[in-house]
Amino acid sequence: MNFQILPSLLAADYGHLADELRRVEQAGADQLHLDIMDAHFVPNLSFGPDMVALAKRVSPSMLRNVHLMMTRPDLYCDRFIDAGATTVQIHVEADCDCWEGLKHIRARGIRAGLVSRPQTPVTALYPYLHLCDEVLFMTVNPGYGGQAFMPEVLPKIAALRARIKSHELSCDIMVDGGINLETACACAQHGANQFVTGSFLFKQQDMATAIRSMRTACAVAHQ
Numbered sequence: 302m303n304f305q306i307l308p309s310l311l312a313a314d315y316g317h318l319a320d321e322l323r324r325v326e327q328a329g330a331d332q333l334h335l336d337i338m339d340a341h342f343v344p345n346l347s348f349g350p351d352m353v354a355l356a357k358r359v360s361p362s363m364l365r366n367v368h369l370m371m372t373r374p375d376l377y378c379d380r381f382i383d384a385g386a387t388t389v390q391i392h393v394e395a396d397c398d399c400w401e402g403l404k405h406i407r408a409r410g411i412r413a414g415l416v417s418r419p420q421t422p423v424t425a426l427y428p429y430l431h432l433c434d435e436v437l438f439m440t441v442n443p444g445y446g447g448q449a450f451m452p453e454v455l456p457k458i459a460a461l462r463a464r465i466k467s468h469e470l471s472c473d474i475m476v477d478g479g480i481n482l483e484t485a486c487a488c489a490q491h492g493a494n495q496f497v498t499g500s501f502l503f504k505q506q507d508m509a510t511a512i513r514s515m516r517t518a519c520a521v522a523h524q
Contacts, residue, residue: 332364390437
């Protein structure tokens with residue numbers, strides 16, 4: 302299994318964004334994660350397409366994983382893809398046709414992802430798995446960084462991994478929210494292989510060492 306670490310730009314120093322983007326790239330992160338919030342679907346407002354374009358311009362080799370926490374992501378997908386997203390994720394709870402949304406994202410030639418809140422039953426994801434390159438489980442209530450990890454999501458990760466395996470699908474499982482070395486390993490034990498982490502990584506003096514340590518620890522925990 303390919304274990305990937307994705308620093309979340311939400312936790313970066315906004316006064317030095319270009320430097321932070323270069324720091325993530327030089328630290329050997331697998332992808333950059335960008336949380337897009339519309340102040341309606343979640344109670345916060347964050348970035349727009351220009352932030353994705355900035356990341357592409359500053360660190361063109363870094364993959365840009367874009368999570369649309371939006372009521373109507375279908376109205377904005379193309380803007381983020383045009384700006385340089387390499388993956389676009391939409392919520393299963395969003396007010397749009399997830400089937401058509403995922404198909405459209407893939408038709409644009411990038412990876413498509415589906416996201417669920419902690420309270421959403423894992424079965425809500427099952428009808429769309431064949432259209433997903435990845436599924437993201439929020440392990441906090443989406444909207445703000447720095448929240449505590451919710452362990453009740455762990456059984457859902459295990460259930461989805463079993464479903465993917467039993468149906469012979471190819472789909473990564475990502476987690477985001479309160480992810481540090483300990484919680485990442487717990488998620489890896491239950492079947493996750495992609496880990497979004499914000500506060501934990503950006504507070505590290507040596508981000509490269511922290512990323513390598515987390516990747517190795519997750520691989521060991523999964524065995």
